[in-house]
Amino acid sequence: MARYHIETYGCTSNRGESREIERRLRDAGHYRVDGPDEADVAILNTCTVVEKTERNMLRRAEELSEETADLFITGCMALAQGEEFRAADVDGQVLHWDEVPEAVTNGECPTTTPDAEPILDGVVGILPIARGCMSDCSYCITKQATGKIDSPPIEENVEKARALIHAGAKEIRITGQDTGVYGWDEGERKLHRLLSEICAIEGDFRVRVGMANPKGVHGIREELAAVFAENEELYDFLHAPVQSGSNDVLGDMRRQHQVDEYVEVVETFDDALDYWTLSTDFIVGFPTETDRDHAQSMALLRETRPEKINVTRFSKRPGTDAAEMKGLGGTVKKERSKEMSEVKREIVREAYADMVGEVREDCLVVEEGTADSVKCRDSAYRQVIVQNASEYGIEPGDFVDLEVAAHETMYAFGEPV
Structure with missing residues (x-):
């Protein structure tokens, strides 16, 4: 079990992602400590609004990399400008927020306590x-x-x-x-x-x-x-x-x-x-x-x-x-x-x-995303994002057929058909 320290900068979306990271870490038996000096791992959820913010993020990443054994960097600057951390030789891993909980576990099994209930x-x-x-x-x-x-x-x-x-x-x-x-x-x-x-x-x-x-x-x-x-x-x-x-x-x-x-x-x-x-x-x-x-x-x-x-x-x-x-x-x-x-x-x-252009049937809408989007899972548990979800009248719990229109590295974008 790992002791983790997490810092979040920027918008409500980042704060929501940090809450989800923490929820998954707690589910796996890890626990939060007050500062990086007490932690096995540090998590930095970054913002990239202006140049000054970017400089602050780089400086904070450098500090955290020296104060803890492992550093995981996520958030807007990490995903949009990950090369900046590499160029600064920051000793940390740049990850999508959804990958952070698995990385923190260090390959260990999740911890289910004897009194765990559904x-x-x-x-x-x-x-x-x-x-x-x-x-x-x-x-x-x-x-x-x-x-x-x-x-x-x-x-x-x-x-x-x-x-x-x-x-x-x-x-x-x-x-x-x-x-x-x-x-x-x-x-x-x-x-x-x-x-x-x-x-x-x-x-x-x-x-x-x-x-x-x-x-x-x-x-x-x-x-x-x-x-x-x-x-x-x-x-x-x-x-x-x-x-x-x-x-x-x-x-x-x-x-x-x-x-x-x-x-x-x-x-x-x-x-x-x-x-x-x-x-x-x-x-x-x-x-x-x-x-x-x-x-x-x-x-x-x-x-x-x-x-x-x-x-x-x-x-x-x-x-x-x-x-x-x-x-x-x-x-x-x-x-x-x-x-x-x-x-x-x-x-x-x-x-x-390879999914682009295909229709994935009976995708389950699992949860709300950011900016009026929802996150769906197809039959193989691949993630498909639907933007402007309110226009389609879909919400968590619905099953929808989606045509995959575009993709990013870790997920696809779909439109209801």
Whole structure:
């Protein structure tokens, strides 16, 4: 779990994005501290109204980079003028605000506490299906807080999902440290069975499956892919964090899976689904990662081409075995992160560019955006923004057919048809 410090400058939109960043961080078990000197990570949400503001943002970024271990820079100046921070040699990662929570987690699992209960946030219902995990990753502090997997019965989780839907949820987000090992403590991995029963609940809704480590998914990949193919309620979206393309590094990370198991999961879903989104995570600069190891990660990224990629520079967590390893220099981690992030943007940009001109049916309007826009998700959980939403009379909870008219790197723009 990370201690974070966040600073927000500029308009109401930036403040709203910072609130969402904090909400996701709290959901993952991280907590806010009063200043950067007490924090593991600092988050700077920037503004770029005038030249003086830009100078202030650069100066503050430089200060924060010296006061904390990791700095994440987002907001208007970061996205419009990210090169300014690089030119100033600021030791920080420039990210879209939506990428910040995943980056802060440092590749760790989300933290679901023993007393976690479902919550309804707008039209989104968050359903923790289990607590703990079966992994023992050398870099992760979450395990110290959660312990081994503890899976409530399928019937109990189905009833919680039904209650969320009856309360107005249109999107159910299945969460846990590792959803892929749900049921392992009872001798049977049964995520696929749980999903089938949730999809059978009466109502019009969608289900997104949260992070599932490749090892847990691998043993049920055929059954799981079949459930996705059979149920339109399921977003065709899988988050399987591989973390490295090197089996040597995966061994040092104690990740349990090997690269070929991850690839087999991807190939199985490719065979079962015509249109789906692969999401994965990479940790760059792990203490034992060599140039060759990094090259293998780059090759795996290009081979599997996930449409959502979280790139995190390794950061030591107190009390973990990896914290005792001799680390790589900050420059090495920065260069490797930059190289991977550039390929990431290329892959994601291409995925959204390919959507232009297509009609995506039954997109769910999930939440309001900025300046009279709404954020929608298509069947593969790709984000489509509709501007001037009030003119179309659409709002969160609606299902709409959208023609994709344009795109940015991380999302598309659509118009109702």
